[in-house]
Amino acid sequence: MMLHFTKMHGLGNDFMVIDLVTQRARLDSERIRALADRRFGIGFDQLLLVEPPSRPDMDFRYRIFNADGSEVENCGNGARCFARFVLDQKLTARREIAVQTAGGNLLLKVADDGRVRVDMGAPRFAPDEIPLTADAQSHDYALDVDGQTIHLDALSMGNPHAVIDVASIDDAPVATLGPLIEAHPRFPKRVNVGFMEVISRQSVRLRVFERGVGETLACGTGACAAVVSGIRRGLLDQHVDVALPGGALSIEWAGSGQSVIMTGPAERVFDGRVVV
Numbered sequence: 557m558m559l560h561f562t563k564m565h566g567l568g569n570d571f572m573v574i575d576l577v578t579q580r581a582r583l584d585s586e587r588i589r590a591l592a593d594r595r596f597g598i599g600f601d602q603l604l605l606v607e608p609p610s611r612p613d614m615d616f617r618y619r620i621f622n623a624d625g626s627e628v629e630n631c632g633n634g635a636r637c638f639a640r641f642v643l644d645q646k647l648t649a650r651r652e653i654a655v656q657t658a659g660g661n662l663l664l665k666v667a668d669d670g671r672v673r674v675d676m677g678a679p680r681f682a683p684d685e686i687p688l689t690a691d692a693q694s695h696d697y698a699l700d701v702d703g704q705t706i707h708l709d710a711l712s713m714g715n716p717h718a719v720i721d722v723a724s725i726d727d728a729p730v731a732t733l734g735p736l737i738e739a740h741p742r743f744p745k746r747v748n749v750g751f752m753e754v755i756s757r758q759s760v761r762l763r764v765f766e767r768g769v770g771e772t773l774a775c776g777t778g779a780c781a782a783v784v785s786g787i788r789r790g791l792l793d794q795h796v797d798v799a800l801p802g803g804a805l806s807i808e809w810a811g812s813g814q815s816v817i818m819t820g821p822a823e824r825v826f827d828g829r830v831v832v
């Protein structure tokens with residue numbers, strides 16, 4: 557069967573996007589891993605599926621799979637690409653789009669300049685909602701990693717995130733510590749690991765080792781998690797610019813119980829067809 561797809565990216569975090577509103581397909585995790593391969597397949601960090609909603613008050617269902625084939629709850633850069641995709645494909649004429657994800661509902665707004673503003677929902681901090689094995693909620697968890705004690709914050713943006721403060725992201729141990737924390741037994745569903753360098757109260761630099769992928773050029777939910785962590789620890793103001801290796805995101809959070817707002821670009825790269 558021939559399937560149309562679109563390759564997109566948000567700050568270099570790249571996606572294969574498939575419209576399953578007008579097409580039919582079933583992709584198992586082995587097939588997704590093969591498509592994600594950058595030499596033998598199409599190559600992407602995440603596969604995004606556009607599906608009809610299961611509720612009348614929502615516009616679409618948004619499903620996300622990591623390059624390792626695992627289905628995940630949320631993807632911020634993907635959400636911006638999703639909004640541009642459904643508008644460009646004329647699957648909707650609305651510029652405010654409500655989508656269901658496995659991690660909660662999102663509201664996507666496409667501005668006239670093509671940038672997308674996403675209401676990412678409220679962060680969650682209870683250990684069992686992250687999930688993280690811990691006796692009590694904290695913003696400073698001590699983890700034993702290969703005999704070393706690593707201090708980190710942890711929270712959920714629909715998907716699990718750990719945030720580690722570093723003096724400079726240039727020499728942060730992303731490649732060595734990232735996979736060890738991603739698979740640490742205290743994170744039963746694994747975790748995305750952000751390394752944050754605070755530049756000022758309105759500006760941070762960030763690198764993220766993503767669960768199920770490895771280090772990516774940008775992580776939208778990772779940027780939200782890092783800023784929320786910085787704000788709740790009194791290090792950052794309400795509006796923060798996040799510089800990632802692939803470019804910049806703007807993140808806003810007004811505090812406990814409030815939604816995190818992420819604004820940034822979304823780009824179409826090419827369209828193709830693949831046999832599945």
Ligand SMILES: N[C@@H](CCC[C@H](N)C(=O)O)C(=O)O
Pocket residue numbers: 569601602622628629630631632633634715716748766767768769772774775776777778
């Ligand atoms: N690239 C993403 C996050 C994708 C999912 C993540 N790897 C996970 O496993 O939770 C983003 O932009 O948020």
